[in-house]
Amino acid sequence: MxxxxxxxxxxxxxxxxxxxxxxxxxxxxxxxxxxxxxxxxxxxxxxxxxxxxxxxxxxxxxxxxxxxxxxxxxxxxxxxxxxxxxxxMEGIPEDIVQQHNQRVLTNYHQGEAERRAATGNPASGIASNNAVKKPKFESPSDLKKRLAEHKAAKLAAEQNGEGSSGASTPIVGQAQPAAVQPSTQVASPTYPPYQQSYAPPPSSTTFSAPTTYNQQPALPYQPPGYGTPPTGYAQSPPPQQPPYGQPPQPYQPLYAQPPQPSFQQPPYPTPNAFSPPPYQGQPPFPNQPYQSQVPQNGYSGQVGAPRAYASASPASPFPHQQRTHSPAQNGLPQRSGSGSLPTAPGLPQRPAVSAPPVNAAQFQQMHQGQILVQHNFAAQSQPQPHPIPSSNEYNPAAPYVGMPRSLSNEATAASSIDDLISSASKQADANAAANVPKAATPKPTTPVPPAAKDEPADDKAAKKDKDKAAKATRLVYSDNEISPEEKMAAMPKYAFMPSQKTVQV
Amino acid sequence: MSNQYEVSEPPTDAISAIRFSPYADSHKFVVASWDKFAYLYEISDNKQCTLLNRFEHRAPVLDACFGKDDNEIFTACLDCDVRRIDVATSTQDVLSTHDAGVRSVAYSKEHSLLISAAWDSTLHIHPTSADAEWSTATITLPSKPFSLSMSPSKLVVAMSNRALHIYELSTLAEECKNTANALQNRLDIEPWQRRESSLKFMTRAVDCMPNDEGYASSSIEGRVAVEWFDPSTESQARKYAFKCHRQPEGEVDVVYPVNAIAFHPIHGTFATGGGDGVVAIWDAIAKRRIRIYPKLASSIAAMSFTSNGKILATAISPGFEDGKEDMAEGSVAILIRELGENEVKRKAK
Structure with missing residues (x-):
């Protein structure tokens, strides 16, 4: 609908x-x-x-x-x-099902990463985004300020105890999103309206401020363990706002409040709360250019991935989604790799200037904060990640939801299946390719019967073709004069030595 | 499948012929191979097939058949000799020497005649009874013989250029006696019938119906023709040919030679074995395929039913195909299939 x-x-x-x-x-x-x-x-x-x-x-x-x-x-x-x-689908062993799911997940993330790489990285963000983003990052004072804040927050976090802040806040903050998510997704058709209802309250003006805060303070929250998503999101809002206006923000008011108390500084908690939104934010905006999401995706993907996996387990949304799904989507990214992103070329070109400095700056900051994040950035900065690395890229994020190492372990298994499939498909392609010329060549050779029949119906024509094709034959042994035995007898190894004959006779 | 098993000591090179003893209750069979040996096997009741003996030749053995009993074997050898082997003593006598490799031998127990066909386009007719008053007679053929088959009363010789001669054995025996002392034992005999093969390509194999009414021949072009001896127009109108042993590959039919034909001695159905490694059982009268067996590892080289028709032996060897300098790699094996009661029986209408 x-x-x-x-x-x-x-x-x-x-x-x-x-x-x-x-x-x-x-x-x-x-x-x-x-x-x-x-x-x-x-x-x-x-x-x-x-x-x-x-x-x-x-x-x-x-x-x-x-x-x-x-x-x-x-x-x-x-x-x-x-x-x-x-x-x-009945009778498939449980472990194979798991394996398949893993494989699909990895493919999905990989596809996502490639999409991001192809659409976003070469030129990330629209000019307007960059305009907003760039100056902020470039000003050394900002950087220093952020650094200071980050350090302060880090200290604070340490004092608070890493686990407690990390554990307690997310539970508060995420409990809601988690609850909201499945329901919203099940009702995905009605989702857009849902968003719109939230859209009005947050006006871009009111929340433009938070976003600016987010960028700077985001770092401090990395240590608690939820740093990654926030920072990603912190950056993304600015670019997002112009294109989307409403979407990202609806969640800000929503989630901004609960987390606040748990943190010392009000503006900062928002990142935690935002970790879910990026994921949710994606579905409703299918047609929006990827680029704008790109910076966000870098993180939303990570956050979204585990969440998605977790939420997938309930299986409630499945039947609904089956309907809306179109077949081609899945196959494309996993087989053809980076080239499979049809939307990329059509996208408006964006200045390539903006992204690198942003990433670099953040990279540096992240570096101080969390290794995981840095890892993500490193991967993200590579435009075309290798299949397996890219899939691993998400593993760091996985722990947040409690899907720890299994992902990375199974990623290899999944990739091997991928290989199998891709090789099988290649073979099929090769076969098909081999057949085509074969089929094409014999036709001319077979005498085309004089076109006695006037315009036959389509199926009749097809049948005729079939008959013609059936007539095309290839003899395995076609020498009509000399029998196979004679040819064999002429072979050196069977040669009869007359000398022996004289000896015996 | 459980009712099919492999012979444990197969020849080491391609098999050229396999022939069961035509005598009742005998489960012996002889195998001719390109490894220069003729093998004698026996199938015992408990699904065991033992190699009784093997006889070395100077050159590859192209055909073999039993003589007046299980103790006598005749072989056709590439060294141009036709040999008689006494199984008990393992002694070999050369019956005659052709001018080229001997392709086939066939023994008529009714007339005690051994007939050999060689690539020098001659038939040699050998008296096999000790008291025969004549020695080997020679018939010159118009072309190279490729296959030989004998019914109780007829001899069918399939040759190159699609030629096919049918001789009456009684006439042959008579003529041989009469011209015993003629010059060089040349026998100038007109065949009972001269025919042109109804198949357009080289004849590969021929076998006669056990009821003596006709024969089936096969060609390298995946086709089998069934014809009747009776020259009357009604009988000749019954003849037909059909395609078999073809495999579609893409839109091209790959056509395999039909290397072997064997009639079932009781039911009158026949088996064909092709270069595709498939054995099919056909009903010559109803023009139906009764059965097709799973593809075997390599080309079917030869087949034979036991005299009681309960066992089918199939010899497989790598086939000699187009464009190959050497013979294809492939397994050489002899497969013994115990046939079920109705497995190759003509289906009731």
Missing amino acids: TKKKRGHPDIEEILARPWCYYCERDFDDLKILINHQKAKHFKCDRCGRRLNTAGGLNVHMNQVHKENLTAIENALPNRAGLDVEIFG
């Missing part, structure tokens, strides 16, 4: 898609998946009958053709076994 025109789907949408155990392909609909399995994996290669399951095919092969089924056709090498009974 509502427009879902974004080229890249939510992570939940991707995770919710039914996928095929045998080839890891995903589908819009369970029905399509089942049809796919019947056609690709459970089809008898002798008689073309489509069975429902591997077991069924095995029985069929045994009874009808007296054959044993040893492997599932068209399956990934490690999935070709008959031991698991698969029907649609």
Whole structure:
């Protein structure tokens, strides 16, 4: 009903898609998946009958053709076994499901990162953003001020006890977002209105101030452990405001208040509260240029990723998202890599000046604050991150939500599956490519029957083509005069030595 | 599958022929191989196949068949010799020597004749009974013979240039006796029938129906023709040919030669074995395929049914294909398949 025109789907949408155990392909609909399995994996290669399951095919092969089924056709090498009974999404072993989810996640993040890299990094932020951003970062006094504040905050944090501030505030601050998120996402069609309702209250003027604060104070909060998201967000608001105006801000008032008490300085807590919004902020603005989000995304992705994973587990949003999801989105980023971002070229070009200084400055600051953050920045600063590194890039963020190392560990496993899939698809492509010329060449050679039939219907023409193709044949042995045995006999190794003959006779 | 197993000691090189003993209750079979040996195997009841003996030749053995009993084997060798092997003593006698490699041998127990065909375009007819008053007779053929098959009364010789001769064995035996002392034992005999193969490509194999009514021939172009001996127009109208042993690859059909044909001695159905490694069972009368077996590791080289029709032996070897200097790598094996009661039986209508 509502427009879902974004080229890249939510992570939940991707995770919710039914996928095929045998080839890891995903589908819009369970029905399509089942049809796919019947056609690709459970089809008898002798008689073309489509069975429902591997077991069924095995029985069929045994009874009808007296054959044993040893492997599932068209399956990934490690999935070709008959031991698991698969029907649609049923019967997939739990560990494989986990693996698949991990893989999807990594792909998603990777795609996100690439999108960011392709759209944002080369020229981050729109000119206006930069105008706002740049002077602030460039002024040494600001930097110093921030540094001082950061140090003060760090000290304060240490005094407060890192864990307590880090743990308590987020719980307060995030409890709400967490609660809000699932519901909003389930109701994603109605989401935009929801936002709008919040949009009015915060006027850009009132909150333009906070954002400026955020940028400077953001650092102090890194130590507590939630530093990363805030800083990212702190930067992003300025660029965001011009393009979006309303969206980012609605959340500021919302979340700004609860966290405040937990921190000594009122403006600072907001970052914590904002950590969720960036993630939420993405979905509602599908058509907005990526660039504006870019700085934000750098962090929102991190924050959003774990959150997304956590929220994905409830599975409630799945059915809803299936509908809205379009098939192509998922495949593109993971296979073709950086080149797969169709939106990038169409975007307005932005001055490349702004981003680097920002990043560098922040990088420096982050460096003092938290290593994790620095890591993120390093990754972000590389325009085209390598697939695996980029996926790892998010791991640092994961701990926030409590998905600690498992991500990084499984990332490698997932990437290996990726390899399998990509190689399989490549092979398929190669096969297809090989077939095409073959198919093309014989046609001319076969004598084209005089066009006796007048304009046949389309299907008739197709059938005719088929017949013609069927006539194209290739003899494995085509020498019509000399038999294979004679040729073999002429081979040196079978040569008969007459000398032996004389000896014997 | 459990009812199919491999012979444990297969020949070390490509197999050229496999032939079961035609005698009742015998489960012996002889195998001719390019490794210069002829092998004699026996299948025992408990699914064991043992190598009884093997006989060395000077050159690759291209064909082999049993003689008057399981103790007598004839072989066709690339060294131009036709040999008789006494199994008990392992002694070999050279019956005759052609001017080129000998492609096939066939023995008629009804007439005690051994007929060999060689690439010098000749047939040699050997008397095998000790009291024969004549020695080997030679028939000159118009082309190189590629395959030989014998029914109780007929001899079918398939040659290059799509030529095909059908001889009556009784006439041959008679003529041989009459011209026993003719010059050089040349036999100038007109075949009972001269035919042109109904297939457009080189004939690969031919086998006669056990009921003596006709024969089936196959070509290198994945096609099999079934024809009847009876020259009457009604019978000739019954002949037909069909395509088989083809595999679509993309939009091109890859066509494999049909290397072997074997009629079932009881049911009258026949098996074809192709270069694609597939064995198919056909009903010649109903023009139906009864069964197709899973693709084997390499090209089917030869096939044979036991006399009681309960076992099918299939020899596989790497095929000699177009554009290959050398023979393709591939496994050489002999597969013994115990046939179920109705496995190759013609289906009731």
